[in-house]
Amino acid sequence: MNLTLHLIRKDFRHLRLAMLFLGTLIVAQIIFTNRLLTADAGDSNWYMPMCGFVNLLYFLGLVCGYLVSGMIVLADAPAGSVSHWQTRPIAGGRLLVAKATVGVLLIGVLPVGLWLPWWIYCGFGVGGIIQAAALIFLVNLIPAVVGAALAAVVDQVGRFMMLTMILVAALLVFAMTAFVPDTSEPSLIVTRLLLGLVCLVVAALVAVAVQYRTRQVARSSSVLIAGIVALLLIRSWWPVDLLYSSGRSVSYRWNESPVALAGAEKISGRIWRAEAGSRNNKEGIAEPFINVRLGLAGVPEDVFVSGGFVTVELSWPDGTTVRRENLPVGFYNWSNRLRSLQHALGFSAKYDPKAKHWDPETREKIAAVTAEGQRRVAERNPGKKISRHELPEDLDVGMSWEIPVSPATLSKVRQVPPQCRFVAKLDTKRPVILGETPVVEGASIVRNGRMSLAKLLRSHIERSRREQVDVQYSGAITLVKPPFSPDSTFYLVDRTHETTGSGFSYNQFQGIPPLAGSIKYHPFAFLPPSLWRTDRWVELPDWQKIFTLVEEESRPAGKFSINLSVEELTLSDPLEE
Amino acid sequence: MNIIETRNLTHRYWRTEAVKNLTLSVPEGSVMALLGSNGAGKTTTLKMLVNLLRPTSGEARVLGVDSRHLGERELAQLGYVSENQHQPLWMTVRQFLDYCRPFYPTWDPALERTLLAQLALPPERKLKQLSRGMLMKATLLSSLAYRPRLLILDEPFSGLDPVARDDFTAGLLEAVKQGETTVLVSTHDIEEVERLADQIGLLEEGSLRFAESTESLLGRFRRIEIEVEGTVPLVDRPASWLAWQSLAGRASFVDSEYERAATESACRQRFPSATVRAQAMTLREIFIVLARAGQKSTGAAA
Numbered sequence: 001m002n003l004t005l006h007l008i009r010k011d012f013r014h015l016r017l018a019m020l021f022l023g024t025l026i027v028a029q030i031i032f033t034n035r036l037l038t039a040d041a042g043d044s045n046w047y048m049p050m051c052g053f054v055n056l057l058y059f060l061g062l063v064c065g066y067l068v069s070g071m072i073v074l075a076d077a078p079a080g081s082v083s084h085w086q087t088r089p090i091a092g093g094r095l096l097v098a099k100a101t102v103g104v105l106l107i108g109v110l111p112v113g114l115w116l117p118w119w120i121y122c123g124f125g126v127g128g129i130i131q132a133a134a135l136i137f138l139v140n141l142i143p144a145v146v147g148a149a150l151a152a153v154v155d156q157v158g159r160f161m162m163l164t165m166i167l168v169a170a171l172l173v174f175a176m177t178a179f180v181p182d183t184s185e186p187s188l189i190v191t192r193l194l195l196g197l198v199c200l201v202v203a204a205l206v207a208v209a210v211q212y213r214t215r216q217v218a219r220s221s222s223v224l225i226a227g228i229v230a231l232l233l234i235r236s237w238w239p240v241d242l243l244y245s246s247g248r249s250v251s252y253r254w255n256e257s258p259v260a261l262a263g264a265e266k267i268s269g270r271i272w273r274a275e276a277g278s279r280n281n282k283e284g285i286a287e288p289f290i291n292v293r294l295g296l297a298g299v300p301e302d303v304f305v306s307g308g309f310v311t312v313e314l315s316w317p318d319g320t321t322v323r324r325e326n327l328p329v330g331f332y333n334w335s336n337r338l339r340s341l342q343h344a345l346g347f348s349a350k351y352d353p354k355a356k357h358w359d360p361e362t363r364e365k366i367a368a369v370t371a372e373g374q375r376r377v378a379e380r381n382p383g384k385k386i387s388r389h390e391l392p393e394d395l396d397v398g399m400s401w402e403i404p405v406s407p408a409t410l411s412k413v414r415q416v417p418p419q420c421r422f423v424a425k426l427d428t429k430r431p432v433i434l435g436e437t438p439v440v441e442g443a444s445i446v447r448n449g450r451m452s453l454a455k456l457l458r459s460h461i462e463r464s465r466r467e468q469v470d471v472q473y474s475g476a477i478t479l480v481k482p483p484f485s486p487d488s489t490f491y492l493v494d495r496t497h498e499t500t501g502s503g504f505s506y507n508q509f510q511g512i513p514p515l516a517g518s519i520k521y522h523p524f525a526f527l528p529p530s531l532w533r534t535d536r537w538v539e540l541p542d543w544q545k546i547f548t549l550v551e552e553e554s555r556p557a558g559k560f561s562i563n564l565s566v567e568e569l570t571l572s573d574p575l576e577e
Numbered sequence: 578m579n580i581i582e583t584r585n586l587t588h589r590y591w592r593t594e595a596v597k598n599l600t601l602s603v604p605e606g607s608v609m610a611l612l613g614s615n616g617a618g619k620t621t622t623l624k625m626l627v628n629l630l631r632p633t634s635g636e637a638r639v640l641g642v643d644s645r646h647l648g649e650r651e652l653a654q655l656g657y658v659s660e661n662q663h664q665p666l667w668m669t670v671r672q673f674l675d676y677c678r679p680f681y682p683t684w685d686p687a688l689e690r691t692l693l694a695q696l697a698l699p700p701e702r703k704l705k706q707l708s709r710g711m712l713m714k715a716t717l718l719s720s721l722a723y724r725p726r727l728l729i730l731d732e733p734f735s736g737l738d739p740v741a742r743d744d745f746t747a748g749l750l751e752a753v754k755q756g757e758t759t760v761l762v763s764t765h766d767i768e769e770v771e772r773l774a775d776q777i778g779l780l781e782e783g784s785l786r787f788a789e790s791t792e793s794l795l796g797r798f799r800r801i802e803i804e805v806e807g808t809v810p811l812v813d814r815p816a817s818w819l820a821w822q823s824l825a826g827r828a829s830f831v832d833s834e835y836e837r838a839a840t841e842s843a844c845r846q847r848f849p850s851a852t853v854r855a856q857a858m859t860l861r862e863i864f865i866v867l868a869r870a871g872q873k874s875t876g877a878a879a
Contacts, residue, residue: 002679003679003680006676006679006680010665010676013672014665014667075665077663081624081629081630082629082659082661082662082663083662083663084662084663084664084665086627086628086629087627087629087652087655087657087662088652088677088680089648089649089650089651089652089653089680089681090649090652090680091648091649094649216631
C-alpha cells in the first residue's frame with residue numbers, strides 16, 4: 001500500500017503542470033458558466049458565442065484528459081523493454097492500481113472537487129450532485145480510457161501521437177457516417193452508440209489491465225481491436241432498441257418497474273371515443289391513423305399521466321388480428337397537467353381560470369369569447385355534436401393519442417369495425433413547486449438547481465388586432481439543473497385570486513447548453529396579464545405586485561397498467577395537413 | 578551455486594534468431610563479462626534474463642526463479658543498468674534516489690552517500706541535464722545502493738569518457754569488493770573487463786562460443802611464432818590454430834588450446850626444424866582474434 005501511494009505521489013509530482021492546466025480549464029469553465037447564469041442573458045449576440053466558448057473549454061478539457069491519461073501511462077510504459085519500472089521491484093498489478101488511482105483522481109475527483117462548490121451554490125441536492133459527478137466522470141472516462149489504452153500498447157510518445165492522429169482520422173470518418181441517411185429510430189441510433197461506447201470503454205480498460213499484467217502487446221492490442229470491431233458492429237447492426245424517442249428527447253424504455261403508483265388500484269378508465277381516419281401529409285400522401293380518446297377516473301389529484309406505452313389489438317369477427325406492441329405515447333399537455341399543478345400550488349381542486357376571472361367585466365368577455373368559439377366550431381362541423389371533445393362527467397382526466405396504422409388496416413376498419421383492445425402501461429408525474437419569486441429582473445430560485453430571471457424587458461408592440469394588448473414582456477431565464485433531472489417549467493401565478501397565468505411556460509432551450517455546467521437558456525416573450533376594458537385588452541396595472549413567478553418540476557410518481565376497450569369507433573373523412 | 582542458469586535459451590525477432598540455444602551458468606559471487614561483436618545477441622540475452630523479453634523457447638533461471646516469473650521479491654535483489662533504459666528524466670538525482678529507495682528493503686543510505694560522493698553526482702541536478710556518463714553513474718548508483726545479489730550491466734561503458742569510465746568502474750568495484758554481488762556485464766570494453774571480470778563468455782551470432790574463467794582463458798590462448806629455414810610448408814593445421822599468417826620463413830598463429838608440451842609437439846610434428854616461441858596474449862587480443870575468426874567462418878558458411 002505504501003509503495004502504491006509512493007507511485008501515486010511520483011505521478012502527481014510528474015503531472016503537476018498538466019494537473020494545473022486541467023484545473024485552470026475547469027475553473028475557467030465555472031467562472032464563465034457563472035457569468036452565463038447571471039449576466040445579461042437577453043443579449044443573444046453575446047450569450048451564444050459565450051456558450052460556444054465554454055463548450056470549447058470543455059472540449060479542450062476532454063482532449064487534455066485524453067493526453068494526460070496517455071502521459072500517465074507512458075510515464076511508466078507497460079509496452080516495450082526500456083521502461084525504468086520494468087526492472088525495478090514494481091509489480092504490474094501494483095503499478096496498474098497506482099495509475100488507475102491517479103487517472104481517477106485527475107479525470108474524476110479533480111473536476112468533481114472543483115465543480116462541487118458550484119453545484120452546492122446552484123442548490124443541487126445530494127442526488128443531483130451524485131448524478132452530476134457521475135456524468136462528468138463517465139464523459140471524461142471515455143477519452144481518458146481510450147488515451148490510456150493507446151498509450152499502453154506503445155513505448156514512446158511519438159508512437160502515441162501517431163496513433164492519436166490515426167484515431168482522429170478514424171473519428172472523422174466515423175462522424176461522416178452520421179450524415180449518411182439512417183432510417184432507424186433516433187432511440188435505436190442512440191442505443192447503438194451508447195452500447196458501442198460501452199464496449200469500447202470496457203475493451204480499452206481490459207486492454208490496459210492486460211498490458212500492465214502481462215506486458216504482451218499482442219494480447220492487449222487484440223482486446224482493443226476487438227472492442228473497436230464490436231463498436232463498429234453494434235453501431236451498424238444492433239437490433240434491440242433499449243430506449244425510446246419522445247419528441248426531442250430519448251428516454252429509457254418502460255419496463256415492469258416495481259415502482260407502482262400509490263393508489264393505482266382505484267384508477268379506472270375507458271376509451272370513450274376512437275376515430276379512424278387519415279390525414280394527407282405535405283406530399284399529399286394519406287397517413288392513416290386511429291385517434292384514441294382515453295378518460296381516467298380515480299387518478300390521484302397530485303399526479304398527472306405523462307405518457308407510457310400502449311399495446312393495441314384490433315380483432316375482426318373473421319379472426320383477423322392486428323397487434324401493435326408498446327407504442328410510446330405522451331400526454332404532456334397543459335390541460336392534462338393543470339389539475340395536479342393546481343394541487344401543487346395549493347389551489348382549489350376544480351378551479352378553472354378560464355371560466356372564472358376575478359374581474360367581472362373580464363369574466364363576461366371570456367364567456368363571450370368562449371361562446372363565440374363554440375359557435376364557430378358548430379358552423380364548421382354542421383350536424384356534429386360540439387360536445388364530442390368534452391370529457392364525460394364520470395371521468396376526471398382525459399387524453400388522446402394517435403396510432404399510426406397501415407392503409408390496409410384502415411381499409412379493413414372502414415369495411416368492418418373491429419373490436420379494439422388496449423393495454424396501457426402509463427407513467428405518472430407529480431408536479432413539485434421548487435420556488436416562487438417576484439417577477440423582477442435578477443430574481444432567482446435555488447432548489448435542485450438555480451434559475452435566474454436574467455432579463456425582463458417591457459416593450460410596446462404593434463397590435464395585429466384592435467382589441468389586442470399592446471405591451472409585451474421579453475427576456476431570458478437561465479437555468480442550471482442536475483443532469484437527468486426533470487426540466488423545469490415556469491408559470492405566472494396569481495395567488496390572490498388562485499390563478500395560473502398563461503404564456504409563461506418554457507421547456508425548450510436555445511443554443512448549445514454548456515456541457516459541464518448544464519446551463520440552459522430560455523429566452524421568452526409573453527403578453528402580460530390583462531383585463532378587458534370597454535373594447536380592448538389592457539395590461540393589468542401593477543401585475544408584478546400580484547403575480548409571482550413559479551418554478552415547477554414534474555417528478556416521476558409511479559406507473560400503472562390498465563386494460564381498456566373502445567366503446568365507440570367512428571370513421572372520419574381524410575383531413576388535410 | 579549458480580545465480581543464473583539458462584538452458585537452450587532462444588529468442589527470435591520474426592525470422593531472425595537473435596539468441597540460439599544459449600546454455601550458460603553464472604556462479605554466485607563471480608563477475609562475468611559477456612563479450613561479442615555488435616548483433617551477437619548480448620543485449621537480447623540480458624533482456625531475457627530480467628524478463629524484458631520473453632524467450633521464444635528454452636528457459637532462464639535467475640536467482641532461482643524462472644525469468645518470466647521474476648516478482649517484486651527477486652527484482653529487489655537484482656540491479657539492471659543499461660544505456661537503453663529510460664529513466665525518469667524530470668527528476669533530480671536526489672528525487673530519483675528518493676523515488677527508488679522505498680522499493681528496496683536492503684537500501685543502504687550510507688552506501689548511497691558514499692557512492693554519491695565517489696561518483697561525483699550533483700544531487701540537485703535533473704537527470705535530463707546530466708551528461709550521458711553522469712546519467713549512467715546515477716543509474717548505477719540507484720542499482721548499487723541496495724547491495725543487489727545480482728547486477729546486470731548492458732554496455733555500461735559505451736560512450737563514456739575515460740574519467741567517467743574510471744568513476745563508474747570504481748563505483749562498481751566498491752560495491753562488489755565484498756563479494757556479495759554477482760555481476761554480469763555485456764561490453765565491448767576489454768580493458769574494463771580485464772579489471773573486473775573473473776569469468777568471460779563469448780557470444781557469436783546468438784550462440785555461446787565459450788564461457789570460462791578469465792584465468793583459464795588467458796592460459797589457453799597463446800600467440801605462437803615459428804621460424805623455419807626456407808619457406809613455410811603448407812600443412813594441415815588443427816582447428817584450434819587461429820589467425821594463421823606466414824611470410825617467407827616465418828609463420829604465426831594463435832593457439833586457442835595452448836598447452837606448452839602439446840603445442841610444441843604439434844609444431845615439431847609439422848615443422849621439424851622450426852624454432853617455436855609462445856607469447857601470452859591480452860584479452861583484447863584474444864577477443865579480436867576470436868571476432869575475426871568468427872567473421873571468417875561466417876563468410877565461409879555464406
